[in-house]
Amino acid sequence: MLYIVGLGPGSKNLMTQEALDVIKKVHTIVGYITYIHLVESMLNGKEVITTGMRGEIKRSQKALEIAATGKDVAIISSGDAGIYGMAGLVLEVASKMDQQIDIRVVPGITASIGAAASLGAPLMNDFCHISLSDLMTPWEVIKKRVDAAAKADFVICLYNPRSKGRPNNLREALDIILQSKSENTIVGIGKDVARKHEIEKITTIRDLDVTEVNMTTIVIIGNKNTYVSNGRMITPRGYTL
Structure with missing residues (x-):
C-alpha cells in the first residue's frame, strides 16, 4: 500500500x-x-x-x-x-x-486553514487558493486568475507568494487586486504556521510590507466585508445580528 x-x-x-x-x-x-x-x-x-x-x-x-x-x-x-x-x-x-x-x-491541514485559525476567522465566506509560483503555471495565467478572483471579491489565499527567484510576483499580484479591491482591504499574514518561529500579522493591502513575505508565508486577502475586531480578522458569513 x-x-x-x-x-x-x-x-x-x-x-x-x-x-x-x-x-x-x-x-x-x-x-x-x-x-x-x-x-x-x-x-x-x-x-x-x-x-x-x-x-x-x-x-x-x-x-x-x-x-x-x-x-x-x-x-x-x-x-x-x-x-x-x-x-x-x-x-x-x-x-x-x-x-x-x-x-x-x-488529508492534512493546509496552510490557509492553519493560518486562518491563528488570525481569527477570515475564511467564513467564499474563498480561493492561488499559487504565485510560475514554475508549473505560466505567469500570464496566474495573473488572469488573480484578476478574476479580485473582481468576484473572493477572499484570496496566496500560496508561494514571494521568493528570491520571484521577488516581484506578490507586488504585481497586489497591484492587480487593487484594481478591484480597496487599498484598505484587510490582509492576514501567517508565516511558518505551527512552527517554532510562527508569526501572525494583520494589516491592509496598503500597509503590507512585501519584504516580510517569503515562501513559508500564506497571505490571506479579505473581501469587502472583512474587518478586524479585538485583534481578530473576521469575514462575516452573513448572519443578521
Whole structure:
C-alpha cells in the first residue's frame, strides 16, 4: 500500500490521527528533506528516502517502486497532499504504470486553514487558493486568475507568494487586486504556521510590507466585508445580528 500523507503545516499537534497512525505503521518514508525533518522524531527504525528541491517526480517513482514490492510506504507532503502537494503527481505517475498499486491519500491541514485559525476567522465566506509560483503555471495565467478572483471579491489565499527567484510576483499580484479591491482591504499574514518561529500579522493591502513575505508565508486577502475586531480578522458569513 502506498499512502500519500499530508503532514499539516508543521506541528505534530496539527497532524491528523490517520496521518500519525500511517507514519507509525509503514516500513518506509519517502519525502523532501525539509519535510522529513518535521517528523524525524517518529522515524526511528524506518527506511527513510529523501530527495532535494524539485525532486518530486523521482520521489513519486521511488515510492511507487517500493509499494510494488509489497511494502507499506508513505510519501509525505506538507499541509494537505492534495493542495499543491504530492497527491496529484503520484496518481499521474501511477496511471502510467502497468502494475496496479493500492494508493490512499491521507488529508492534512493546509496552510490557509492553519493560518486562518491563528488570525481569527477570515475564511467564513467564499474563498480561493492561488499559487504565485510560475514554475508549473505560466505567469500570464496566474495573473488572469488573480484578476478574476479580485473582481468576484473572493477572499484570496496566496500560496508561494514571494521568493528570491520571484521577488516581484506578490507586488504585481497586489497591484492587480487593487484594481478591484480597496487599498484598505484587510490582509492576514501567517508565516511558518505551527512552527517554532510562527508569526501572525494583520494589516491592509496598503500597509503590507512585501519584504516580510517569503515562501513559508500564506497571505490571506479579505473581501469587502472583512474587518478586524479585538485583534481578530473576521469575514462575516452573513448572519443578521
